[in-house]
Amino acid sequence: MSGSLNVAGLLLLAAPGLPLAMLASALWRGPRARLMSLLPFAPLPALLAALLAPGGALVLAPDPLRLTLALDLPGAMLLGGAALLWSLAGFYAASYMARDARRAGFAAWWLATMAGSLALFLVADLASFYLAFSLASLAAYGLVAHERTPAAGRAATLYMVLALLGEAFLLMAFVMLATGQATGNPMIAEAVAGLPTSLWRGAILTLLILGFALKMGLVPLHVWMPLAHPVAPMPASAALSGIIVKAGVIGLIRFLPFEAGLEATGAVLVGLGLFTAFYAVGVGVTQHHAKVVLAYSTVSQMGVIAAVLGAGLALGDARTGTLAAYYALHHLLVKGALFLGVGVAAGRALPWQRAIMALLALSLAGLPFTSGMLAKYAVKDLFGDGPVLLLVTLSATGSTLLMLHFLRRLALAPDAKPAGAPLLAPWLGVAAASLLVPWALFPAASGYGFGAVFTASALWKATWPLLLGALLFLPLLRLRDRLPRIPEGDAVVLGAALLPLAQRASIAAERLDDWIRRWPVAGALLVLVILLLGAALQLSAEIGPPHPG
Structure with a gap:
């Protein structure tokens, strides 16, 4: 696998890179005022990659952070479909949200979610997948909570609780997959190849299915979906139902x-x-x-x-x-x-x-x-x-x-x-x-x-x-x-029960901390995700109504 930046490699890099660059540009007033109108163009490199770069690969950093991008046929199909929907829904959002006073904040969450979701179809190593999944999963909170009504707050809170629970399941599974590998950040294919003979096979498979089932919305872990869609703006619903749930699908395909x-x-x-x-x-x-x-x-x-x-x-x-x-x-x-x-x-x-x-x-x-x-x-x-x-x-x-x-x-x-x-x-x-x-x-x-x-x-x-x-x-x-x-969300009682469970889980997480450190890449990734989401939260909070024109 080569690290050279040929055309295919550039397209793979630009697929999540352009949305992230546009998100960073929102720190300045001028680009921020035009952000909504530029949303349709952010996923175009991903669409080109799906059409022109299947089979391409790119290594961005050495081990243990070996960030690797690769595009196979399943990834290319989902990357192309997601990019097309992100682009056309972006045109829709630019008109639908034209008079929304918080549209620049919406655009920030939109771009963060887009970057994570597009990266998911490309990443080929364990650490990169965890990073992309976390970004797509957690940034979608801003799309659910955008309206800032009590119903939106309730749906967004439940979504975040379940998203964090899913992150916990996947982190434990990834730690077990990475333990014993020759490198700190193994390729997904290498880690999965050893799964059938692993002593922890049952536990790993259970955690993987739970983590990805939460994102797909399989019963009884589906309760966030019927609560989120009525309160989310129309283009956000299209992205959540069309694209974000596919994070769970590509996860099961990969693992x-x-x-x-x-x-x-x-x-x-x-x-x-x-x-x-x-x-x-x-x-x-x-x-x-x-x-x-x-x-x-x-x-x-x-x-x-x-x-x-x-x-x-x-x-x-x-x-x-x-x-x-x-x-x-x-x-x-x-x-x-x-x-x-x-x-x-x-x-x-x-x-x-x-x-x-x-x-x-x-x-x-x-x-x-x-x-x-x-x-x-x-x-x-x-x-x-x-x-x-x-x-x-x-x-x-x-x-x-x-x-x-x-x-x-x-x-x-x-x-x-x-x-x-x-x-x-x-x-x-x-x-x-x-x-x-x-x-x-x-x-x-x-x-x-x-x-x-x-x-x-x-x-x-x-x-x-x-x-x-x-x-x-x-x-x-x-x-x-x-x-x-x-009632919408039928099993929402389960969601309410998860709130105290999340508090108990945070205490248990402290006990697991020493064990999780066995995968040293995890700490760096968690810090990076926290920084990205913290920046998005700060941007969303500080951006008032966009400057006219």
Whole structure:
């Protein structure tokens, strides 16, 4: 691996580097006043890297801080999709937040979150992954808390408690992975290669799944998501649901030893994923807020992706990471378009706007000829021909039911403000990408030709779960609002219980400190994350309403 700065290396470095440089520029009044208008351009190096630099690598520093960037196919797909959504949502945010007095502070949190999330798809060593994950995870707090209402404060506090809990799980797992390695900061692939034979294998896998499940929002660790989305600004919801939850997905892709064939661990992950998929549908259909319904839909879809990862781990299929990343790319773009669409197509929207939202919503369920059908077809072989495949197929029925409920709640929502080109154009751009990009990547990601998905058998297998979901929606439609109302965040009692738990955890952390010092890189990384987030907090607090012009 070379440390030379060729074109590919420069693009990899610029992917997280430009958002961080723009964040640093906000310390001066002039750049700060123009920060919102520049947000769409921050992720462009990442988009170019995804297109031009797959296979590229760059070593930025020697061991033990050996910061290493590398781009494989799963990373390239998610990096490109995330960069595209960050860019178009940035255009949307520039217009949507134009009159917000705290828009410069929002831009600061946006850039910090963006930098961490884009870096996650590139980093190849343990320390860099921990740093990027921490930055993306913790900086998103500012997006959730932006409105500064009691509801936003409550959601942001719960989000931060769970984020810190996830950080603790991952730190312990990474310490155990790094212990005994030849270098202080091993490559992820090297650390994972020794995991199947590690004496701590069970503990490490448990901690990894817990840490990444918190970010994905798997039940019962999902409670932050339906609380955060109603209070976050619309473009922030698109980023949280489309991109930030993928931090958990890329984490499981990077750290699960798929080639080892760990059947028991895979079965646990499949079970957790399928339970999440159906549980979220059951709670989601009782919700009245369109954005909350979408949040439960994200929880359900993350459950399906967890089942994909678990099935591949149980089989020992090396293709699992690529297949899961492809499915996650489909969800990233579709869910981003749906959240942006809530801001332009709520209430008495124009017929063509409602039609696009319906197409996007049903794409999540696998509507024939959409990216959802391709994503589901790509992963089907991992589930075999038994009951697990049937349950995964029936999850599409649940998605249909939930998405029809979402479309109804969207129609009953207060009318969106008239949307001009600054909002319509980025929404339509993400919608078009969600329908077209997965088609372009399907052969490379799945190994299938397009002819495979156009057979009568494949089309029928994609259609009947949707028809069943539509039939089940009819009695739900007749019940209207008479279903029992489950509070947003359903298991939020768990979140409240975590507050005293966090206090006890801080005491326990002191006892673990000496042990954690066995990975000396951890201390330096924690200091760096604290400095970055402290700077963002200070910037957000000190920036008043941006200077006009």
